[in-house]
Amino acid sequence: MKTIGLIGGMSWESSLLYYQIINQTVNKKLGGLHSAISLLYSVDFEEIKALQYQGKWAEATTIMMDAAQKLESGGADFIIICTNTMHKMAKEVEESVSIPLLHIADATATKMVRDGMKKVALLGTNFTMEQDFYKGRLTEKFGLDVMVPNEEDRRVIHDIIYQELCLGIIRDESRQAYLRIIDKLSRQGAEAVILGCTEITILISQENCSIPLYDTTRLHAEAAVDYALGVLYFTP
Template sequence: MENVKKVVGVIGGLGPMATVYFLEYVINLTDAKKDQDHIDMVITNHATTYDRTEYIIGKSKNNPVDTLIQDAKKLEASGADFIVIACNTAHYFYNEIQENVNIPIVSILEETVEHIKSKGLNKAGILATHGTISSKIYQNICKEKSLDYEILDEDNQNSLMDIIYNQVKKGKKVDIKEFYNLVNSIKNRDCDCVILGCTELSIIKNDNNLDDEFYIDSLDVLARKTIEKCGKKIRYYVQ
C-alpha cells in the first residue's frame, strides 16, 4: 500500500448511476473515522458522452473519445494524481486517453482479471456490453493473464443488453429471473466465477445482494484499488 496521500480523478457519467455507486463503494470501503480520513476525489459526470457501445459496433459515427480525453485532461489540470474510469466499455479507448495525459489511468479490466487470478480461480464468465465483448478487450487481457474464459451465446448476450439498456439504464426494475437464466447458461460451462464487466451490472449485484464469491464486481475491484493507491486502508476485504 502506498503511504503518500493522493487525489483520484474519476471519469464518470457513463452511466451516471454507476458513477454514484462507485463513489459509494469508495466511501463505504474506506477505513475512515472522520471526514478527513476519506479520499480526495475530482469527478466528471459527463452523462452526454456519446454511447461507447454504439460507436464500437458501428451503429453510430459519434466517437466518444474526444470527450473522454477532454475529461481526463480536466482531471489532470484539477490536481488528480491518477485517473479511474467508471465504465468498462470506455476502456476500448484506454490507450488513446492515456496518451493524452501525463498521469496514470488505472485499468478496471486489468485490476479485475488480476483480482480473479489472486483468488486462485481458473475460468471466468464475462458479462459485458456488446461493445466490450465485440472489441475483445476483456478476452485479450484474460489471455495475457492466462485466465480461461467464456462469453454468452448470441441470444443470451442480446438478453443481457436488454437488461443493461432497457432496464438498468432506464431506472426500471430488473428481470432478475432472466438475469439468473443467462448467468446459469455460462456458469454451466465450468466457470469458477462471473465477471460483472459492465458497471450497470454492479448495480444489479448491489441491489440484489449477489454472492461476492461468484460474482466478481469490477466496480468494487476498482474502488478497492483506488483506496489503496490513495494510501488509505480498506475497511474490510472479502477474499
C-alpha cells in the same frame, strides 16, 4: 492521500456507486470523518451511447481524452474510467495525460488470479463481450480463459443494461434472466462470473448466485482507494 480523478456518467447510476464505495472505503480504512479527495468529470451518456451504436469510436475517444485532460488540469493524481465498455480507448486516454490510469480489468483480474480462478464468464455490453479490448487483456495479461454467453443471451444482457439498468430500472424478470444465463455458463464450465458492466451490480449480487461473482465496480473503486493511499496490488 492522492487525488482520484473519475471519468463518470456512463451511466451516472454506476458513477454514484463509485463515489459511495470510494468514500466508504476511505472512511473504513482511516476512520473519523475521513473521505476521499476526488474530482469527477461526468459526461452526457446519451451522446456517448449514440457514438457507440454508430461505431464512431474515434469521436468517443476524443471526448474521453478531453475528460482525462481536464481532470489532470484540475489536480487529479491518477484517473479511473467508471465504466467497462469505455476502456476500449484506455490506451489512448492514458497516453493523452501524464498521470496513471488504473484499468478496471486489471483490478478485477488481479483479484481473480489471487483467488485461483482459471475459467471465467464475462457479462457486459455487447461491445465488451464481443470485442477483444477487454477479453484479450484478461487472457494475455492474466492468463484467464474467458467465455461469453451465446448470441441470444448476449442480446438479453445488453438490452437490459441500456434499456433498464442505465435508467435505474430494476425488474425481477430481468434478474431472473441474468441468473438463468449465469447458471447456463456455470454448467458450461465457468468457475466465476465477471460483472463486466458497472450497472449489473445494481441488479444481481452474490446472494443471488451459486458461483462467485466479481463486481468490477467495487473492485475498481477499492483499487482506486488503495492507490490513493499508497497501497496497490498491481502496477497501473
